Amino acid sequence: MIRPLSTLKVGEKGKIVRLIGGTGMIKRLSDLGFVPEQEVEVVRSAPRGPIAIRVKGTIYALGRGVADKIYVDDIQ
Amino acid sequence: MLSVEGLQIRYMLTTSSEKTESSYISSREITIALAGNPNAGKSVVFNQLTGGNQIIGNWPGKTVERTEGWVRYRGRRIRIVDLPGIYSLSTYTEEELIAREFIISGTPDVIINVIDASLLERSLFLTLQLLEMERPVLLAVNQLDVAESKGLRTDINTLSKLLGVPAVGIIATKGTGLNKLLTTAIELAEKKERIIPPAYGGEIEQSILELTRLLDGIYQEYPTRWLAIKIIEKDEWLKNLDIPKSILTRAEEIREEIERTHKEPIEVIVSSERYALASRIARSSQYYEKRKKSFLQNLDLVLLHPILGYVSMVLFLFVAFVSLFKIGAIGSSFLEELFSHLDPIIKSISIPETLKNLLWDGVLNGFISGVTIALPYILPFYIFLSFLENSGYLARIAFLTDSIMHKLGLHGKGAIPIIMGYGCNVPAILGTRILESKRERIIASFLSMLIPCSARTVVILGLVGIFLGIKWALVIYILDLIVIYIVGLFMNRYYPGETPGLIMEVPDLRVPVLKPTLRQSWFRIKEFLYVALPYIILGSVLLEIIKLLGWFNAINRILSPIIVNWLGLPPITGIVLIFGLLRKELTLILLSTFSGTTDFSLILNPRQMFIFSFFVTLYIPCLATIASLRKELGRFIAFILVFLEILLSLLLAGILNHLWMYIAS
Numbered sequence: 001m002i003r004p005l006s007t008l009k010v011g012e013k014g015k016i017v018r019l020i021g022g023t024g025m026i027k028r029l030s031d032l033g034f035v036p037e038q039e040v041e042v043v044r045s046a047p048r049g050p051i052a053i054r055v056k057g058t059i060y061a062l063g064r065g066v067a068d069k070i071y072v073d074d075i076q
Numbered sequence: 077m078l079s080v081e082g083l084q085i086r087y088m089l090t091t092s093s094e095k096t097e098s099s100y101i102s103s104r105e106i107t108i109a110l111a112g113n114p115n116a117g118k119s120v121v122f123n124q125l126t127g128g129n130q131i132i133g134n135w136p137g138k139t140v141e142r143t144e145g146w147v148r149y150r151g152r153r154i155r156i157v158d159l160p161g162i163y164s165l166s167t168y169t170e171e172e173l174i175a176r177e178f179i180i181s182g183t184p185d186v187i188i189n190v191i192d193a194s195l196l197e198r199s200l201f202l203t204l205q206l207l208e209m210e211r212p213v214l215l216a217v218n219q220l221d222v223a224e225s226k227g228l229r230t231d232i233n234t235l236s237k238l239l240g241v242p243a244v245g246i247i248a249t250k251g252t253g254l255n256k257l258l259t260t261a262i263e264l265a266e267k268k269e270r271i272i273p274p275a276y277g278g279e280i281e282q283s284i285l286e287l288t289r290l291l292d293g294i295y296q297e298y299p300t301r302w303l304a305i306k307i308i309e310k311d312e313w314l315k316n317l318d319i320p321k322s323i324l325t326r327a328e329e330i331r332e333e334i335e336r337t338h339k340e341p342i343e344v345i346v347s348s349e350r351y352a353l354a355s356r357i358a359r360s361s362q363y364y365e366k367r368k369k370s371f372l373q374n375l376d377l378v379l380l381h382p383i384l385g386y387v388s389m390v391l392f393l394f395v396a397f398v399s400l401f402k403i404g405a406i407g408s409s410f411l412e413e414l415f416s417h418l419d420p421i422i423k424s425i426s427i428p429e430t431l432k433n434l435l436w437d438g439v440l441n442g443f444i445s446g447v448t449i450a451l452p453y454i455l456p457f458y459i460f461l462s463f464l465e466n467s468g469y470l471a472r473i474a475f476l477t478d479s480i481m482h483k484l485g486l487h488g489k490g491a492i493p494i495i496m497g498y499g500c501n502v503p504a505i506l507g508t509r510i511l512e513s514k515r516e517r518i519i520a521s522f523l524s525m526l527i528p529c530s531a532r533t534v535v536i537l538g539l540v541g542i543f544l545g546i547k548w549a550l551v552i553y554i555l556d557l558i559v560i561y562i563v564g565l566f567m568n569r570y571y572p573g574e575t576p577g578l579i580m581e582v583p584d585l586r587v588p589v590l591k592p593t594l595r596q597s598w599f600r601i602k603e604f605l606y607v608a609l610p611y612i613i614l615g616s617v618l619l620e621i622i623k624l625l626g627w628f629n630a631i632n633r634i635l636s637p638i639i640v641n642w643l644g645l646p647p648i649t650g651i652v653l654i655f656g657l658l659r660k661e662l663t664l665i666l667l668s669t670f671s672g673t674t675d676f677s678l679i680l681n682p683r684q685m686f687i688f689s690f691f692v693t694l695y696i697p698c699l700a701t702i703a704s705l706r707k708e709l710g711r712f713i714a715f716i717l718v719f720l721e722i723l724l725s726l727l728l729a730g731i732l733n734h735l736w737m738y739i740a741s
């Protein structure tokens with residue numbers, strides 16, 4: 001099921017399918033490794049607060065608004 | 077082909093005699109730039125090579141300026157340039173722009189690309205971009221110890237072969253491999269070999285090749301392949317060039333076609349392609365052996381926890397605060413005891429009366445007060461700060477405070493410069509460069525100015541802490557945070573603009589490496605001894621001179637409406653507060669030299685102690701802070717912020733004073 005990254009629970013994994021939003025932010029995220037097909041894992045998620053995501057071995061803190069704009073799908 | 081021409085000329089000049097050639101080459105100055113991701117360890121390498129004192133720490137974005145240092149190697153001078161960290165050559169914040177500018181236009185002879193071996197794939201993204209530019213790149217594969225502990229073994233030779241550039245494995249904090257790094261860099265600078273960047277895959281590579289053919293021979297100063305990639309990416313930078321219309325139209329067609337098949341914007345497709353290659357290279361040159369979750373990884377889950385995280389943050393800061401106070405108080409009374417035995421001995425030396433006033437009351441008392449009042453608090457505080465910086469906890473605080481920061485018009489990253497403000501406001505204001513917009517920088521700068529730096533901590537702990545008790549000192553800190561919160565709410569509300577979302581790397585927690593961490597504290601303490609102490613002595617002497625000239629009362633009389641009537645402080649504090657403009661701890665130290673005692677209860681009552689410390693915390697930034705405000709944000713904004721701060725402090729301290737008097741009566 002395709003859904004925003006922000007809706008994943010702690011410990012859940014997903015595969016990025018697309019990024020929406022302004023060119024600047026999309027470019028920033030894709031430079032950091034948030035690219036289609038990339039596997040991501042939610043490490044921590046504060047209610048309404050930011051979430052911590054592991055991508056390629058690095059943890060990133062993403063504001064809720066940012067995580068809303070990254071769409072992920074289940075991993076087969 | 078300018079560089080080739082240059083080479084030929086050099087060749088002609090030097091063929092006449094072997095000797096000139098070798099002396100020419102060995103005397104040429106070489107510039108080496110350190111480039112790489114934030115937190116890769118560039119500044120540690122820089123400090124190790126040049127003996128410099130760049131701030132190091134475990135969070136992304138410490139170095140925000142281009143810094144140069146020198147190293148002598150076999151008698152020749154080598155210029156080393158430490159740059160802010162970047163994830164890619166596209167830039168978003170001011171400090172990243174500085175790095176990109178130097179890499180593109182600064183033409184260093186060699187770029188040492190420092191990478192974190194434990195984050196190989198991500199690091200190679202930037203490496204590939206550097207190779208696209210066909211610059212002489214030397215890969216410094218750093219943090220091999222960290223990678224090892226994570227179960228990652230790196231095959232440096234394979235890495236070097238796949239990338240087509242030399243690579244050296246290093247452990248910067250231990251100094252391992254740095255000699256080899258330097259010699260390899262110098263060899264590379266000498267050879268001037270052409271770099272052949274590795275090929276990407278799929279349609280992107282085909283399009284690059286097609287555009288490269290079309291562009292062939294048009295531009296001499298830039299690598300054609302690099303231009304082709306920039307054209308496909310539609311890079312802003314291309315505005316500088318006048319590219320033939322036909323090529324641009326063809327590029328547009330190619331781009332549209334690729335976007336149609338991938339259903340993604342072009343920049344995402346190009347990034348994906350670079351990552352695909354980075355991933356292939358990383359997988360072929362690094363082996364992973366699964367390790368159990370380490371203690372620090374488990375601790376991290378607690379520190380980032382939505383409830384436990386906040387509990388541990390408050391607990392941690394509270395314990396730190398209490399212990400720093402206790403250590404400071406013990407050190408202070410010990411030193412006081414020591415000097416009380418020394419004092420009579422020194423003062424028994426006979427010299428003329430007037431000189432005696434200046435020397436003894438000015439220089440000596442200034443020195444003694446400076447050492448006994450300030451040093452015991454500053455010393456442990458700096459050591460604590462270095463450990464905090466190098467553990468990685470700052471990035472956790474940024475994560476935890478993101479929601480609160482949004483109310484103040486900032487995001488979590490804004491907490492980092494603000495917390496740095498507890499050490500000193502100057503690097504805090506510089507540190508706001510890691511924020512994305514000017515608006516955020518102005519807000520964060522103003523809020524950092526309101527943070528009690530180590531100098532103000534001396535006043536709060538040394539006065540309120542000692543004489544009223546640590547609880548009251550804590551009240552000042554909490555009051556200060558409330559003021560900051562409210563000011564932030566106002567600024568966010570009345571200063572229009574949007575706050576971008578948080579995107580920040582949270583580096584792994586680490587046990588700080590002892591030597592570089594202590595070295596960093598030592599540099600800060602040295603700065604206190606060399607910069608602050610002379611100021612303190614100078615201030616004491618000036619105060620004596622003013623006293624001798626008889627201006628003392630006149631100055632205090634002018635200030636008395638504010639100092640005495642509004643703030644309820646004794647008249648002598650007026651002149652002391654003026655000196656505080658130089659350095660904040662001067663206020664307390666001069667008060668002590670002036671009254672000839674460190675027992676402040678003789679000259680101030682509890683209310684006055686509290687109001688004095690509170691006012692000193694807020695009243696005006698010191699000169700160094702004003703200067704950096706001006707440099708970073710311009711004269712106009714600096715003026716407004718300073719003016720606002722003075723107004724705010726007068727208002728709050730005055731109201732607090734009258735409230736206290738009213739309640740007490």
Ligand SMILES: Nc1nc2c(ncn2[C@@H]2O[C@H](COP(=O)(O)OP(=O)(O)OP(=O)(O)O)[C@@H](O)[C@H]2O)c(=O)[nH]1
Pocket residue numbers: 112113114115116117118119120121131132133134135136137138139140159160161162218219220221222246247248249250465466467589592
């Ligand atoms: N264990 C270990 N730690 C290292 C090594 N190299 C650097 N560090 C640590 O990594 C952290 C980051 O190092 P810095 O030199 O400040 O990183 P930087 O690349 O200058 O970072 P920015 O200035 O933010 O771009 C510091 O806490 C260092 O002590 C290493 O080889 N081994």
Ligand SMILES: [Mg+2]
Pocket residue numbers: 118119120130131132138139159160161
């Ligand atoms: Mg640095």
